[in-house]
Amino acid sequence: MKKHLLSLGDFTREELRALIDRALILKAEAKQGIRHQQLAGRKICLLFEKPSTRTRVSFEAGMYGLGGQVIFMSAKESQLGRGEPLKDTARVLARYVDAIVVRTFGQDVVEELAKYSDVPVINALTDLHHPCQVLSDMMTVLEKKGTLDTTKVAWIGDGNNMANSWIEAASVFGFPLSLACPEGFAPNQEILEKATAKSPRAISLTQSPSEAIKGVDVVNVDVWASMGQESEQEKRLGLFQKYQLNAALMAEADKEAIFMHCLPAHRGEEVTEEILEGPQSVIFDQAENKMHIHAAILEHFILGAKK
Structure with missing residues (x-):
C-alpha cells in the first residue's frame, strides 16, 4: 500500500477494503471492551488549518484507543500561518512524530508535505478530497x-x-x-x-x-x-x-x-x-464510524511505515 493517504484514487479496491474490514473488527472489539496498545509510544500531529469537531475528536479518540499520543496544532499555533515553507515543516515534524494528519484548504499542501515527509501524511480534508x-x-x-x-x-x-x-x-x-x-x-x-x-x-x-x-x-x-x-x-x-x-x-x-x-x-x-x-x-x-476507520488508518500506516 502507498505510504501516504492523500486521495482514494491512489489505492486498489483490495487495499481500501482491508482498511474498512479492519475498522469493522476494531469497532466490534471496542464494543466487547477489548483494549489495544499496538501504537503505544507512537505519536501523531494533527495539523489543522480548518476547524473541526468530528474529524479532530475521532482521530484523537482513535489514536488514544490504540495506546498512542496526539499533538494538535491549529494554523495560528504553527509556523504555517507565518509562511514557513511546507518542505521545512514536513521534515521537522517527521523527526518528532510517527504520522502527520492534515486538514487544510489546498490539495497541494498535503501533496507537498507528503513529498518531503519521512512519515505518513494523511489527508483529513482538503477542498479537493475528503478520503477518510x-x-x-x-x-x-x-x-x-x-x-x-x-x-x-x-x-x-x-x-x-x-x-x-x-x-x-x-x-x-x-x-x-x-x-x-x-x-x-x-x-x-x-x-x-x-x-x-x-x-x-x-x-x-x-x-x-x-x-x-x-x-x-x-x-x-x-x-x-x-x-x-x-x-x-x-x-x-x-x-x-x-x-x-x-x-x-x-x-x-x-x-x-x-x-x-x-x-x-x-x-x-x-x-x-x-x-x-x-x-x-x-x-x-x-459519525461514530469515523473513529474506527481513523484508528484502522493510523494503525496501518504507522505500523506499515516502520517495516
Missing part, C-alpha cells in the same frame, strides 16, 4: 447494506470534496453512482472523467435530483456552502433550493434506502428535520 470521511461512509454502507459492489449511491447537491471522493470510491469499488448538482457546481471535471473511464459501472452526472435519486440504496447530501465559501451562502441558498432532500424527494429512492450526511448539517436547508431524524437516517452511526 468517505472511507467511513463506505464502512457504514457495508454495515447497513451488506455489500458495496452493487449498492446504488446518489449524491445530491454541491459537487464538492465529498462528491469528488465518492466519485473516486465508485471507480475503485465499481458501484453505480449518480450525482445531481446545479449548473456551475459540478464535481472536479478531471476526477470525474478519469473515474468514469475506469469504473465498470455507471458514474452519471445530472442537474435533476429526481433523476439521480430514483431507486437508489444510499442518499448522500452535504451543506451547500463549505468552509471557506461562507460569502456565497446567500447566493447558494437560492440556486440550491430544488436540491433540498425532503420527504417527497426521498420517496423516489428505494423504500429501504438509507440517508447519510457527514455533518454538520444545516437543518431546513440541504435536508429537512424530518429526514435527519427519520428512520432512514444513519448519520450518527456514520
Whole structure:
C-alpha cells in the first residue's frame, strides 16, 4: 500500500477494503471492551488549518484507543500561518512524530508535505478530497447494506470534496453512482472523467435530483456552502433550493434506502428535520464510524511505515 493517504484514487479496491474490514473488527472489539496498545509510544500531529469537531475528536479518540499520543496544532499555533515553507515543516515534524494528519484548504499542501515527509501524511480534508470521511461512509454502507459492489449511491447537491471522493470510491469499488448538482457546481471535471473511464459501472452526472435519486440504496447530501465559501451562502441558498432532500424527494429512492450526511448539517436547508431524524437516517452511526476507520488508518500506516 502507498505510504501516504492523500486521495482514494491512489489505492486498489483490495487495499481500501482491508482498511474498512479492519475498522469493522476494531469497532466490534471496542464494543466487547477489548483494549489495544499496538501504537503505544507512537505519536501523531494533527495539523489543522480548518476547524473541526468530528474529524479532530475521532482521530484523537482513535489514536488514544490504540495506546498512542496526539499533538494538535491549529494554523495560528504553527509556523504555517507565518509562511514557513511546507518542505521545512514536513521534515521537522517527521523527526518528532510517527504520522502527520492534515486538514487544510489546498490539495497541494498535503501533496507537498507528503513529498518531503519521512512519515505518513494523511489527508483529513482538503477542498479537493475528503478520503477518510468517505472511507467511513463506505464502512457504514457495508454495515447497513451488506455489500458495496452493487449498492446504488446518489449524491445530491454541491459537487464538492465529498462528491469528488465518492466519485473516486465508485471507480475503485465499481458501484453505480449518480450525482445531481446545479449548473456551475459540478464535481472536479478531471476526477470525474478519469473515474468514469475506469469504473465498470455507471458514474452519471445530472442537474435533476429526481433523476439521480430514483431507486437508489444510499442518499448522500452535504451543506451547500463549505468552509471557506461562507460569502456565497446567500447566493447558494437560492440556486440550491430544488436540491433540498425532503420527504417527497426521498420517496423516489428505494423504500429501504438509507440517508447519510457527514455533518454538520444545516437543518431546513440541504435536508429537512424530518429526514435527519427519520428512520432512514444513519448519520450518527456514520459519525461514530469515523473513529474506527481513523484508528484502522493510523494503525496501518504507522505500523506499515516502520517495516
